[in-house]
Structure formats: structure tokens, C-alpha cells
Amino acid sequence: MTHDFVQNFPLFCIILTLFSGPCCMILRGRWARYVNLGVISAVGVMSLFVLLDVCARGGSYVYMMGHFPAPWGNEIRVGPLEAFMALFFCIIMLLSMIGGAPQRLRKIEASKENLYYVMVNLLLSSLLALIYTNDLFTAYVFVEINTISACGMIMICQNGHTLEAATRYMIMSLLGSGLLLLGICFLYGLTGHLLMSNIKEAVAQLVAAGTYHAPLMVAVGLMCVGLAIKSALFPFHSWLPDAYGYSTVSSAAILSSLVSKGYIFLLIKIFYRVIGFDIICNSKIINIFFVFGIAGMMFGSISAARETNIRRMIAFSSVAQIGYIYMGFGLGTGMGVLASIYHILSHAATKSLLFVSAAGLSESSADSRELADLTGAGYRNASAGMAFTVGALSMVGFPLFSGFISKILFAQAAVNQSGKMLPTLIALALSTILNVIYFMRAVIVIYTPLRSIPAERREGYRRIRMSTYPQITVVFGCFVLLNLVLGLMSQPIVELCARGLGMFG
Amino acid sequence: MSRKVSEKEYEKTLTFRLRQWLSGAKDPFLDTVEMKPQQQIRESEEVIREHELQHQRIVEHSYDVEHNAQVRLFRKFYKLFSVIFCLCLVFILLVGVSSLPQYGHEENPVNNEVSARYIERGLQETGAINIVTGMILDYRAFDTLGESHVLFLATCTVLILMRRDKKKYQETAEHNDRIYEPKNDVILQTTARVLVPFIELFGIYVILGGHLGPGGGFSGGAICGAGLILYLNAFGFAKTERFFTGKTYKCMCFGALACYSLAKTYSFYTGANHIESVIPLGTPGAILSSGLILILDICVGLVVSGTMYTFYVMFRKGGY
Amino acid sequence: MSVGNLSANYQEAIAMIMFAIGFSNLLLQKNLIKKIIGFNIMDSSVYLFLALKGYIAGHHAAIVTDGVQSVDAYINPIPSGLVLTGIVVSVSVTALMLSLTIRLYSRYHTLDLDRITTEVKKGGF
DSSP states (O other), X not given: OOOOGGGGHHHHHHHHHHHHHHHHHHSOHHHHHHHHHHHHHHHHHHHHHHHHHHHHHTSOEEEEESSSOTTTSEEEEEOHHHHHHHXXXXXXXXXXXXXXXXXXXXXXXXXXXXXXXXHHHHHHHHHHHHHHBOBHHHHHHHHHHHHHHHHHHHTSSOOHHHHHHHHHHHHHHHHHHHHHHHHHHHHHHHHOOOBHHHHHHHHHHHHHHTOSHHHHHHHHHHHHHHHHHHTTOGGGOTTHHHHHHHSOHHHHHHIIXXXXXXXXXXXXXXXXXXXXXXXXHXXXXXXXXXXXXXXXXXXXXXXXXXXXXXXXHHHHHHHHXXXXXXXXXXXXXXXXXXXXXXXXXXXXXXXXXXXXXXHHHHHTBTTOOBTGGGTTHHHHSHHHHHHHHHHHHHHHTOTTSHHHHHHHHHHHHHTTOTTTHHHHHHHHHHHHHHHHHHHHHHHHHHTSOGGGSOGGGGTTBOOOOTTTSHHHHHHHHHHHHHHHHHHHSHHHHHHHHHHHHHTTO | OOSSSOHHHHHHSHXXXXXXXXXXXXXXXTTTSOOOOOOOOOOOHHHHHHHHHHHHHXXXXXXXXXXXXXXXXXXXXXXXXXXXXXXXXXHHHHHXXXXXXXXXOTTOTTSSHHHHHHHHHHHHHHOOSBHHHHIIIIXXXXXXXXXXXXXXXXXXXXXXXXXXXXXXXXXXXXXXXXXXXXXXXXXXXXXXXXXXXXXXXXXXXXXXTXXXXXXXXXXXXXXXXXXXXXXXXXXXXXXXXTTOOXXXXXHXXXXXXXXXXXXXXXXXXXXXXXXXXOSOOOOTTSSSOSTTHHHHHHHHHHHHHHHHHHHXXXXXXXXX | OOOTTTTTTHHHHHHHHHHHHHHHHHHHOOBHHHHHHHHHHHHXXXXXXXXXXXXXXXXXXXXXXXXXXOTTTBOOSHHHHHHHHHHHHHHHHHHHHHHHHHHHHHHXXXXXXXXXXXHHHHHOO
């Protein structure tokens, strides 16, 4: 069965991003930047074509990587959900890279700038491979690429904070990788397959026959715990505030929006395509996710309310949002997973907006990140102030923006669950109140007039007009538009995700 | 200010006073409330020094982790919790292992039709006598593509962290490097002069014979890299800089990975669209056989040997 | 809970104990170099476990000799290939961790991660 030319695009995307890594290494800084932006745009356009083609076709297809069909060779599987996620990640990455460009040029040494773009390109390739792959071991190899490139992005500007954060991040990630690989080995030992669809059939047979129950549960537990550690679920989040708080803007935006989401997408694949959603729901692992998700929501929000550094405050808010996503998994229904997927999209669009606008506010306040020094920054940098307000409202769950829709989806998913409805709704309400406390406090501070600060602390404050950095203004506009689209036109997107999720298994 | 009323009369109106109060231009309590005349506070030198000393003591005390009771309690709790976690992990894993299929048994689930096809038809389909090489470079080549990029990525991160700019640090780095090393040691140099050609030759043999016997790009590349490191240790940076500079590594790495990506794009594209590949498989046992596997082995070997040498050089000196 | 195949799978049990030793080293040791050694032990034990999966008693290594191509003559080749990939990943990550350690040491002159955290909080950049 020959493929149309459009159907080859996922392969071209992955190979193009992998190839652009060595390309950026031999080029100098400026050319590497152009190559990077060009590659991300090209991959975005190709993903758009793939999405249109798959929606027109009405089903997912399987693409053989090589001359031999799976399970003897590798294969990738392309469906509506995968193509849409690829397109969305490309948009977020493009906007983050353009939005963080001025600060990046100031902070990174000129001789090492091209290595940063190598990291970003290979991060994109690992995200694409994790989205499209149908093979567990390929997923492991690209998880490692994801980890190493994320570490490279954290430590590109080498000060004490980022080095220590990168070390903590690597230690936590290696724990997670070890557990994930061990889980994959156990599963391989029980089923003899590495292809996800084949593993699912074998696991269904094992569960029906009742043999090898203990090792199967051990394997599932190891894989889920390993991926949860890597995506910074509640007790394993200690690296997150420092890593997001002190790295460059584009690093923080991409890390918070995309890196953890790749692992969560792989976890969704393991739920649906490797083990089978019913078996997962019957095991106790989702209860553990539920408890730690709610604990993460509470702890993240409380810690964020105590922070005075704006970047660390946004980073702690990320901990809370990842808790939301795991709570959605813990509900144990298709609607819960759909709410988590929508929250992935909403969080990616909002969190990168918050980081880029916080950088704009800091720049107009003598590069300080303390909330007290940011008084009146909304008047000095109008576009950043407005963008920050939009992001804060979306995080809080104000109607019109994307956060509102994801909270509604969570509440709808929780309604018919016998034991879990009450804790979910209480946790949603409490965390919304906490979100309001710290986000609205920040918005009020940035819009307080400056007269209350004595004149000597105002050194270095400058006004940044919209024409100083025109590309950043455009980026803010695109982010706000994305948020509005996700908030107002959520129905077709939710239907697309639901249809894709139905074809996912 | 109103145009209908003069400025003096405007200053007496309520609106003017309200606007003044709102904008904070005039202090409403001055001249109306009894207050002490304000004096400028002057602190003597000793008081200022005392304050600074106190500040220093506060900083030291708050960051004094050794004697902090809360931190010690947290550490004990963390250790206890981690030990319990690890013991539980051991227990769970041993329970899992004890229920696994029996080791070395022929009827295990792992020995199914997947491995059967690799063994029975691997030679005909890939042309490689070494079934494992055929598997990683032909059947499951996508994994190996990702893995070579893992190696490349690790080199890039080590370059970010360890590479020092030539202009600033070259002399001090060279000086520090040569302090602990015997300069021009006779035994080392004679041995290296004899061994290094053989090591490199053996490495090339292992790379080229990857599809004919045990070996392959990874092991052969590691051997070649080890030979280069021995040469560097014996003869110093001046001699190795003549043939291996930063530019050499960049070109080698880029060329090898580009060649790999192009070859694999061709292979994946023709495979997925069911086009026959024009690359002949050759006769098994000859060195020019098994299609693209020989070329891929050479690419992987180049990447691995360059990486091994780069790691060593970066850790030692920070430059080539 | 029965002991089951524990005595027959004793090599895999040893791999699991090594895994736990490596894991606890990575988690509990304060010295960065010892953490890296713990990570290496952990990864080596996973590769040992994976390589043991491929063994079939009485069969030979997966290189076609004398033209024999039947399944009864060779071990399972898949785990060997997976271990090759894994070893490369382990080497890469070890190099990255060691260079991070060297950078941290040259800045703070200590290998203790807790003390480094305190210094970072105190001193800032």
C-alpha cells in the first residue's frame, strides 16, 4: 500500500530535526538561529498538512520505518491527536524562541550560542518521536534525548543556580529513566514484544489467563512511577523552581510547556496502547496518581503564594498544574484523560506566555525579579503587562480563556465518580482560590503606580515601548490569540482530541 | 485650571484641593497638625558598624546548616524515608523476579516469532552474518539513529560546560596540564610508537568487520578512540593538534551523522512506499556486502571515536 | 506469596539487588562522585537483567556459523541489540554528569550537594 506524499511528512519532520542538530553545530551563532527558526516553522507547516490529511482520511495510519513490517522493524503511527499535538508543540516552541530572543542574545556566550540551538532542535525531534512512535524501546531512546537536551537548555548560562538546578534535574531524571527501563525490560520478558499494539494483545491474554500477575503489576508500576518522576509530580519536583527560575526565558518557557508534556503523552500512550485502559483502571496505580496529583496542586499553590521572586512563583505554579494533569489521570475515565490532554494544551499556551511577559516586565525594572521591584512595571512595558494579565486570568480560570475550559472539563469528568468527586471538586475550588491569591497579587503589583517607591530604588527603570521589540509584541499578540481560541472555540478542539483519543488504543 | 476663574480663586476651590490630595502634591497634615520639627537622623560610625556586624551574624546563623535543628530533623526523616523506599523497592522487585518465566528456558515468551525471523531469515534479508548487527542497523535502524544522536548531544553538553575560549585560557591551561605529567617519558613513548598503529588497525578491522563477525561501529570506534588517547598521552597536545583539531571533529561528526541521516531517509522512504531499494546486498561473507550496513558502521565508528577523544580532551584541558 | 522461580532466576535476583544498591546510592549519598557511581551500578544491573533475558541454555552467540540458521542453535539476538543502545546512553549521561561535577567543584570547592545548595542560596550568582 503506497502512501501519498503527505503521509511521508512525519518521517521528514523527524529526520529534518535530527539532521539540523549537527547542522547547527558547525554553523556560527546567527546562522544557527535562522536554521533553528526555519526548521521549527517547516515542521509546523508539515504537521498542519498531516493534520488536514488525517482528518480528511478519518482514521490513523501506520508508517513502516524501513523495509520490514513491525514487529520486526520500527513503525510510527499517525492519527488526529498525534498530528494536532505536533502542530501545537511547534507553534509554542516557535513563539517561545522568538519571544526569548533578545534576552538570549544578551545572556549566552557568543561562542556557545550555536550549541543552544542544537539542544532546541534535538528537543523538538525527541518530542516528535515520542508523539509518533509505536515502539517502546524507541520511546526510551528518545526520552533520553529529551532529558539530555533539557539539561543542556537549563545550564546554557552557567551560573551557580542553573548548574545546581541542572545537577538536581539530572539526578531525578536518571532515577526515573532507570525505573522506566527496568519496567520496559520486565514487560518485554513477559510478553516478548516491543511493539505497543502487540504488547497490548499479549497483556490482554495474560490478564485473561491470570498468569504472571505480580510481574505485570510490577512492570506497570515501575513504568508509571518512572515517568511520573521525570515529569515532576509532587514529591519529585525539587529541581523545578530553580531550573525554571534562573535559566533563560526561552529555556524556561519551552521546559515548562513542552518537556514534561512529552513524558505525559508517553504515559497516555502506555495507558491506552500498551497496557489497555481497563487494566490500568483496575489496578491501584491511578489512585496513587490521584492522591499525589491533589497533593501537588495544594503544595505548588501554597509555595507559589509564599514566593517573592516572580519567576520562581510561576515555576511553583507549574508544579500545581502538573498536579492537575495527574489528578485527571487519577479519575480513571476517558473524560478525565481528555480533560488532562486539554489541560496540557492550555497550560502550554499560558505558561510560556507568562514566562515571556515576566521577562519583559523584569527588563523594564532594571532586570530585577523581585515582586517589590516590579511595582508599576505594567505602565513601563504596556504590552508585557497586558500579556501577563491575560496569562494570569487564564491560569485562574477566568471565562473567555483556556484555563476556564480545562477546569470545566475536570469538573465534568469528576461528577459521576463515586469516591473521587468530592475531593476533586474541593481541590479544584481551593487551588483556584490560591491561584487567585498569588496571580492577582502579581497583577495588582505590576499595575500599582510607581510613586510609592523612593527614587533611589528606581535606578535603571526604563520604559519599553511596543516598538522597541516589535517581534515580542507580535509574539504576545499570537499567544493571547491562541489563548482566546482555546477558550472560545474549544468545542471543535475537544471533539478532535476525543476522536483522536478514541483511535488511540 | 479653569479658564473662567482666575488661578488664585481656583486654588481656593474644593476641586483643586481634592486633586492635590489625590496626587499627593501637598501633605494635608502639614501646618494643620501639631508635630515635632523633623530632624535628619545621623548615626555614628560605631552604630553603623554594629548594624553591619549584626547583619553578618544573622546571615551566618541562618545559613548555618550544621547546627540547624529543623534541617537535621528533615535530614533524618529523609534518610529514613529513602531507606524504607529502597527496601520496599528491593522487596517488590524480588517478588516480581520470582514470578518471571524461568531463566534460559526455550519456551519463554521472549523467544517468539520476532527472534525466529531474525535468526532464520536475517542473513538473506540483511546480508549480515552477525545477526545482532543486522538487527540494529537494518531492522531496527531508527533506534540506532536516535542513539548516535544521544552520543552527539552528550558531546555538545560537555562542550558547553568544559570548553574554554582559546584567547583567554590557553596559556594557563597548558601550564596546568603539563605539571603532573611526565614530559617525553621514554617508556611511554616507545610503547606508544609500537602499539598505537596496531590499536588503530585493530579498531578499523573491528569496524569494517561488524557485519561479518563480532564487532561493529560502537566497539570499533571505542578502540580507535582509545588509541588516539594513548597517542595524546605519550606525545602531548602539540603533536595531536597537527591532525586533530576542533574543526576536524566538527567536520567528522557532521559528515558522519549527515551521511547516516541521508542513508536512513532513503531506506525508510523506499521501505514505507514499497519501492525496491537499489542498493545490492552482495554475497554474505564478503566485506562489501549487506547493503548500507558497512557505510553505517563506518559513520558510527567515526562518531564514537571522535566522541571518546573529545571527552578526554575536554576533561583534561578544555580545548583541542 | 510463593518463592516460585526465585532460585532458578537467581541471576536476575542478583541484578535486582544491584539495582536497589545503585538506586539507593544515587538517592542517599551526599558526595556527587558517589552518586554517579551509584547511577552506573544501577544502569549496569539493568543491562545485566536485559542480557539475561536473551539467554537460552545450550545455544550459541547470534553469529551465523557454518550456515546453520535454525532457531535451535542461537540465543535471542534482540536483548543484545537493546543492551548496545543502552550502554551508549549510559556513557553519554555519565560524561554529562561528570562535567557538571567538575564545573560545580571549580565554583564551590566542595562535592557535597547539600553544601552546594546552601552556598547557592547564600551567595546567589
